[in-house]
Amino acid sequence: xxxxxxxxxxxxGVAAGYAALEFARRGGYSRGELCIISEEAVAPYERPALSxxxxxxxxxxxxxxxxxxxxxxxxxxxxKWYKEQGIExxxxxxxxxxxxRRKTLLTGTGETISYKTLIIATGARALKLQEFGIQGxxxxxxxxxxxxxxxxxxxxxxxxxxxxxxxxxxxxYIGMECAAALVTNKIRVTMVFPEKHCMGxxxxxxxxxxxxxxxxxxxxxxxxxxxxxxxxxxxxxxVTAVILKDGRHLPADMVVxxxxxxxxxxxxEGQLMMSxxxxxxxxxxxxxxxxxxxxxxxxxxxxxxKLFDDDIxxxxxxDSARRTGRHAVASILDPSKTRxxxxxxxxxxxxxxxxxxxxxxxxxxxxxFGDFTSSSPRFGAYWVNKGRIAxxxxxxxxxxxYEAISIxxxxxxxxTDMGELEKQxxxxxxxxxxKEVPDSGLAVVGKxxxxxxxxxxxxxxVSIAAIGYWYGRKRRRW
Numbered sequence: 147x148x149x150x151x152x153x154x155x156x157x158x159g160v161a162a163g164y165a166a167l168e169f170a171r172r173g174g175y176s177r178g179e180l181c182i183i184s185e186e187a188v189a190p191y192e193r194p195a196l197s198x199x200x201x202x203x204x205x206x207x208x209x210x211x212x213x214x215x216x217x218x219x220x221x222x223x224x225x226k227w228y229k230e231q232g233i234e235x236x237x238x239x240x241x242x243x244x245x246x247r248r249k250t251l252l253t254g255t256g257e258t259i260s261y262k263t264l265i266i267a268t269g270a271r272a273l274k275l276q277e278f279g280i281q282g283x284x285x286x287x288x289x290x291x292x293x294x295x296x297x298x299x300x301x302x303x304x305x306x307x308x309x310x311x312x313x314x315x316x317x318x319y320i321g322m323e324c325a326a327a328l329v330t331n332k333i334r335v336t337m338v339f340p341e342k343h344c345m346g347x348x349x350x351x352x353x354x355x356x357x358x359x360x361x362x363x364x365x366x367x368x369x370x371x372x373x374x375x376x377x378x379x380x381x382x383x384x385v386t387a388v389i390l391k392d393g394r395h396l397p398a399d400m401v402v403x404x405x406x407x408x409x410x411x412x413x414x415e416g417q418l419m420m421s422x423x424x425x426x427x428x429x430x431x432x433x434x435x436x437x438x439x440x441x442x443x444x445x446x447x448x449x450x451x452k453l454f455d456d457d458i459x460x461x462x463x464x465d466s467a468r469r470t471g472r473h474a475v476a477s478i479l480d481p482s483k484t485r486x487x488x489x490x491x492x493x494x495x496x497x498x499x500x501x502x503x504x505x506x507x508x509x510x511x512x513x514x515f516g517d518f519t520s521s522s523p524r525f526g527a528y529w530v531n532k533g534r535i536a537x538x539x540x541x542x543x544x545x546x547x548y549e550a551i552s553i554x555x556x557x558x559x560x561x562t563d564m565g566e567l568e569k570q571x572x573x574x575x576x577x578x579x580x581k582e583v584p585d586s587g588l589a590v591v592g593k594x595x596x597x598x599x600x601x602x603x604x605x606x607x608v609s610i611a612a613i614g615y616w617y618g619r620k621r622r623r624w
Contacts, residue, residue, distance in 0.1 A: 148250075148258035151181045151234075153478070156241060156251065157267030157410075158184020160193050160464050161444030161471035163214025163223055165265055168475035170231045177232030183251070183259065186293055187238045189225050192217035194464050196297040197320060198496065201304070201327035209294070218468055246417040246437050263439050265474055266427060268410035270445040270462065272296075275315075275374070275403060282377045285385045288401045291320055300324075303400045304331050310399030311336070313388045315374055317344040319495065320404030322357070326497035328402070329364050336367040336396050338374060338388070348493065348508055350527060353539065356518050357500070364498065369394070377401075407462060409446045421448035424460035431486025432477035433470055441478065443470040452488045453556070454507060465492045490556050503548045506537035506555035513564055515571030516541075526551070528567060528574075534558040538575065547572060550579040557583065 153175060155162045162182050169180055182190070192212045199207030210224045221227070228235050240254040251259045272292040275283035287307075289300040304312075312328045314321050317339035328335045337344070343354035358368055369390065378387035378395065388396045409426045419436035421428040426448035433441045433449060444467035450456040469489055476484040494503045500523070510531030518525045522542065529537035535558060538551035554575040561567050567574060 147256070148260065149181075150260045152179040152262045153181075153265070154251065154259065154261035154263075155180075155182045155265045155267055156244075157269055157444070157446075158182055158186050158188075158190050158235075158237065159267060159269045159444060159467065160190065160214055160217075161267040161269070161467040162265075163190030164218075164468045164471035165267065165443065165475050166190070166228065166231070166233055167215050167221060167223060168472045169233070169479075172475065172479050174479040175232075178234065180232070181234040181236050181259075182228075183236040183239055183241060183253075185238070185240050186295075188294060189223065189228060189235055189237070190214045191294065192464070193293075196294065197291055197323035197327065200294075200297045201301065201324070201331070203331050206301075215468075217464065241413060244413040244417070246414065246440060249439065261439075263478055264441070265471075265478075266414065266435070266440065266442040266446055267444050267467075267471065268413070268446050269467075270407035270409045272320075272403070273406045273408055275405075278405075280374060280376065282379060282385075283403075285377065285379060285383055285401075287384045287399065288403060290403050291324060292407070300402065304328065304333060307399035308332060310334070311397045312400045312402060313338060313396050313398045314402045314404065315339070315388075316404035316406070317341060317346065317368075317370075318404060318406065319345075321402070322361075323495065323497055324402045324404060325361065325366055326364075329361075329366060329498075333400075334365060336369060337361075338369045338372065338390065338396070340371060340373050342370060344368070348504060348539075350512050350514070352514055352518070353525075353527060353541075356523065356525070356541075360498070360500065369396070407445065409460065411446060414440075418442075421458050421460065424448040424458060426460035428458065432481065432484065433474040433487065434477065441474040443467065443474045449487060449489075451491065452486070453490060453558075459491070461489075461491055463491075463493050465494075490552060492552070500541060502539065502541040503543065503551070504537065504539045505552045506535070507531075508537045508539075510536050511564065513568050515568055524572075526572060528554075528561075530561045530564065530567070533561055535561060540572070543572075547576070550575040553579040 155165055195207045195212040213223050216222050241251045242254050243252045249261050272290045287303050289303055290296050312333045312335050314325045314337045325335045325337055343351055372390045372392045374388055375391050376389045377385045380386050385398050385401055388398050411427055419428045426446050427442040429435050429442050429447050429449045433443055435442055445462050448458050448460040451459050473487045492505055508529050510529045512527050512529055514527045516525030524542035526540035528535050535554050538555050540551050559578045
């Protein structure tokens with residue numbers, strides 16, 4: 147038994163939802179020719195909501211409120227929407243093998259699904275403690291956060307230990323955002339990670355110090371420079387303490403693990419060209435793999451960044467998933483008019499009352515600016531490489547200010563005096579943004595403005611929980 151489609155999107159994450167919207171707006175397919183295959187039981191949703199609005203103790207975001215594409219202030223793609231658009235959702239379905247040469251996918255139920263064009267949107271999976279030899283890491287009060295089932299478990303475990311102790315393993319995105327959510331739920335938090343400071347892949351020591359001090363003021367304890375080695379458990383098998391390499395025992399009613407992700411490439415290894423450095427499927431500027439009928443998008447795709455002289459990068463962030471999903475569809479349906487993707491790497495986060503955005507690459511010499519001490523902080527940093535701005539970070543900015551730093555990075559603003567740059571701070575980016583220059587092709591497809599990036603970040607980072615809650619309530623009234 148089997149089914150045949152013209153277009154198959156494999157994976158049901160953020161990139162899949164934005165690809166589906168692009169297909170619907172461009173047309174180019176007939177009813178029943180396009181499907182999304184997902185292991186999850188629900189239609190694509192905005193994954194950032196899981197570590198933000200979904201974990202709120204009151205007014206928490208719930209589906210259908212945060213299906214894609216509300217994170218970019220666009221349509222809400224409910225299952226009804228897919229049906230109306232003639233897009234088939236094949237949910238709760240695991241693909242166990244792929245044959246690129248024959249253009250077929252085999253599901254766990256034994257069904258063969260064939261395609262003419264495949265978009266791989268398989269995303270990434272959370273790294274598990276078992277992979278590092280940690281025994282007993284299958285306890286019921288150990289949580290990860292990658293999908294909605296993980297989020298449901300995390301909410302359930304939080305509710306089971308009000309006022310209790312949580313140990314967060316990892317000091318990156320998930321660790322920081324989950325720690326904030328736990329505090330909001332009145333749970334005492336200790337964060338453990340081996341690095342010298344939090345967000346080690348992005349933050350400078352000075353930036354990290356600010357956020358660590360802020361978290362400390364909220365009651366979070368940091369244990370740095372060591373790792374988890376084992377657990378203490380009770381007679382039911384639940385973790386009661388985390389044992390560290392330095393010998394310390396940390397009491398724990400629950401454990402949250404955020405130690406990174408790994409791209410889901412296994413179905414295509416040996417069939418498509420991989421990026422060994424980045425751990426993803428290598429694609430060109432059209433998001434096309436080494437097989438012309440297969441495209442890859444989102445966390446699984448390693449694609450060239452024009453701003454970095456076409457250096458191949460695999461970017462683990464929702465904005466990249468949204469943009470690459472849309473771009474791949476444009477490349478498929480209108481290749482002659484679709485330029486190579488010209489993506490400006492963009493990351494953001496919002497925790498407590500704080501909100502930051504970063505653009506570009508954190509390479510070169512760092513110059514900090516702004517006020518790190520105010521009760522309403524507004525500060526940032528530039529990374530200067532070979533006399534030009536390569537990256538920029540800003541906490542507490544306005545929409546216009548975030549847009550300004552994105553423009554300064556995109557245009558690789560010239561820096562002749564580092565001392566003067568420190569004095570000017572944000573003013574340099576604002577001045578740069580006010581210059582009239584020819585369009586540099588920031589667009590993924592067509593010619594949107596720089597503001598799309600900054601606006602999308604503000605909407606998604608600041609408001610995704612509110613958007614999800616509002617949409618959910620509004621649609622329940624209809």
